[in-house]
Amino acid sequence: MKKIIHVDMDAFYVSVEIRDNPSLANKPVAVGGSRKARGVLSTCNYIAREFGVRSAMPTSVALQKCPNLILVPGRMEVYKSVSAKIREIFERYTNIIEPLSLDEAYLDVSNSQLFGGSATLIAQDICRSIYEELQLTASAGVAPIKYLAKVASDLNKPNGIYVIPPNDVDSFIDNMELKKIPGVGKVTNEKLLADNLQYGRDIKASSLEYLASRYGKLGRLLWERCSGVDDRPVMTSRERKSVGVERTFPEDIFDISVLEEILFKKLVPELERRSERHLKDRAINKLGVKVKFSDFHQTTKEFATDRIDNSILSELLSEAFSRGNGKRVRLLGVHIGLSPNKEDTEQISFEW
Structure with missing residues (x-):
């Protein structure tokens, strides 16, 4: 377990x-x-x-x-420095650590002998160490299943711990709202509610065939999660899949020529700078343009290519802009996708 x-x-x-x-x-x-x-x-x-x-x-x-x-104002360099110190604390308890961002991570303590092998006591000591050494509070979730640990960490915030023992997994899932499952967003949850699917027990009462036909891959995921299936290991490294840059404007922009000027004179040069170190041993596999309109609806257009090409970007911007049907633009972004590098996947660590 x-x-x-x-x-x-x-x-x-x-x-x-x-x-x-x-x-x-x-x-x-x-x-x-x-x-x-x-x-x-x-x-x-x-x-x-x-x-x-x-x-x-x-x-x-x-x-x-x-x-x-x-x-x-944000101070990203300071946050990264503090995050590195948090990572150092984690490493006292286990070397199986999967960072999700600067401020959260999974830890696998299955084989730890600390505190008699009690994951609950380890979690408590981690939070204590963070507070005493960094004067910051953390919350933790403890469970035998990966996604449930993440769900649990949100239940006693701030500065709290929630434990789901193995014997309580089934009952916890039965009463868990589906919107708590990572990957179930607002729109999906509304669709689930319209189908009278609100809790884990509702998924358990449905068939895999129905869920898969109704929700596709998400349907299978819901069935697995509510059946207590999550075999994903805690990954000690992960590969970056994209690099992007975006800008929110002081005032909404209606003129696409102004957007093009910002795209090519501001955003693309910054994208090239940010992506330089990633392209030493990786290749571009797509270009994308993101547009957020004045009503906060957004759209993204992508094209498979191996280079940053202004003519492609111009076309993507035009197509994305046209989806607004005349609406002004409040944000513009551009990104590249990075091809997998199997040789380096195990060596590239998430930035802390």
Whole structure:
């Protein structure tokens, strides 16, 4: 039986800012955005969340919900440095670590002899170490199944631990809302609810054939997850699949010629700079353009190619822009896909 811990830092970026500037304590704070320019929030603290403020929310909307919201600029180099220290703490407990981002990771402690092999006590000690050494809080989920550990880590936030013992897995899944399963987004959940599928027990009562015909690959995934099937190992390395850059504009743009100028003079040069180190031993396999419109709907157009080609990008932009049916554009992005490199897959570590 596996013993998996999912550790998730609590409001990581903003918690680092409050730690480094104690005058922000006990106030609604968010990282990102600006009162003078448009943008979206990277994250916000739990006080701000009480006002309805959320990560990835447009700054203007967040300020409407919480006029006293304090906005601070992000310091990515600082967050990466703190994340590296968190990684060092993890490595005291196991070397089987799968980082998902700067602020969360899976740890496989199945073979650990620490604390008598108790994954619960290990998780508690990890969170204690993070707090004592970095003055930051983390939440953790403990389960014998990978995705359930991630679900569990969100149940006692902030600064809490939730444990799903092996004997409780079935009952937990029965009463688990399907929207908790990683990969089930808002639109999918609405479709599930329309089909009277809300809890894990509802999936268990359905057949795999029906779910697969109705939801395709997602249907099979739901059936497996609600049957307690998740054989994915904790991956100690992962390969980057794409590199991209995007920009939110101070004012919506209607003129496609202006968008082209921004694309070719600003975004493409930055994309080339960011992708340079990845292309030393990898190849481009596609180009893509992302457009977000004034109503926040977005679309992406991609084309299979082995190079950054301005003529292809121009066509992709034109096609994506036309999908707006006259709507103005608030964000423009461009990205490349990276071909797999089997020889290097096991050597490329996720950036911490």
